[in-house]
Amino acid sequence: MEELAKQFYMDGCIINQWKKTPLYDRFMSTLKEIYDEKLRDGFQLKQKYPHSFDIRPQAFEYDSSIIDILFENDVHKILRDAIGSSAILTHVQIRNAFSYPEKGHSYQMWHRDSYVYGDKGYGNLPPGYKIIFYPSFENPSEPVLSVVKGSHIKMMENQEKDWEVDRNKLHTLNNNNDDFLFFDVSLQHSTEHVKTKNQRIIYNFNHRCFAHRYEDAKKCQEMWNEGCIKYA
Numbered sequence: 001m002e003e004l005a006k007q008f009y010m011d012g013c014i015i016n017q018w019k020k021t022p023l024y025d026r027f028m029s030t031l032k033e034i035y036d037e038k039l040r041d042g043f044q045l046k047q048k049y050p051h052s053f054d055i056r057p058q059a060f061e062y063d064s065s066i067i068d069i070l071f072e073n074d075v076h077k078i079l080r081d082a083i084g085s086s087a088i089l090t091h092v093q094i095r096n097a098f099s100y101p102e103k104g105h106s107y108q109m110w111h112r113d114s115y116v117y118g119d120k121g122y123g124n125l126p127p128g129y130k131i132i133f134y135p136s137f138e139n140p141s142e143p144v145l146s147v148v149k150g151s152h153i154k155m156m157e158n159q160e161k162d163w164e165v166d167r168n169k170l171h172t173l174n175n176n177n178d179d180f181l182f183f184d185v186s187l188q189h190s191t192e193h194v195k196t197k198n199q200r201i202i203y204n205f206n207h208r209c210f211a212h213r214y215e216d217a218k219k220c221q222e223m224w225n226e227g228c229i230k231y232a
């Protein structure tokens with residue numbers, strides 16, 4: 001546990017593997033259904049960022065496996081052990097992204113969701129955490145997300161300087177059906193160029209003091225709280 005907390009503090013991210021169980025199979029077939037855009041009644045795919053479409057109204061309500069998979073994989077315990085305090089699930093996004101011409105950059109360039117430049121803070125502070133999973137369905141696996149390990153504890157004084165990413169600490173993930181990434185959202189991260197249609201599911205966790213900012217997904221917080229008690 002001590003080792004996990006130290007590694008998470010230093011790197012700002014951890015990669016884990018899903019357990020392969022009947023629930024995992026259900027989770028994967030749910031994601032594939034969304035990838036294929038064969039949506040259940042009451043759900044739509046809507047554009048939020050360029051070249052990509054998110055499930056609406058609430059991804060966590062699409063299928064029970066979307067939240068159950070977290071508890072089957074002890075995510076609540078990983079979170080508790082890695083950050084040393086309890087965070088809550090505030091929002092879930094499932095997003096299909098479509099290929100676009102290379103022009104040298106991704107659809108979400110290098111950024112931190114929360115950061116401090118000089119004495120000014122942006123986003124939720126303390127920062128929240130995300131779990132992101134990029135399944136690979138039909139196309140060859142390809143780079144999907146890069147992160148700069150340790151960058152969450154090394155912020156420059158402004159965005160221009162911060163933009164100079166430390167290439168030695170760069171870690172790039174390919175989409176695959178095993179690995180999920182757990183990271184501190186103040187870590188520098190960037191999507192990779194989408195060459196063929198792909199998908200990601202993003203779980204957003206926040207410190208409890210920010211729960212009121214996510215009232216639209218209050219049920220998601222309730223389900224998280226119930227799971228934490230049930231699988232304590």
Ligand SMILES: O=C(O)CCC(=O)C(=O)O
Nearest residue numbers: 095108113189191200202
């Ligand atoms: O859509 C993605 O693949 C990346 C999302 C991202 O960068 C973020 O959630 O901050």
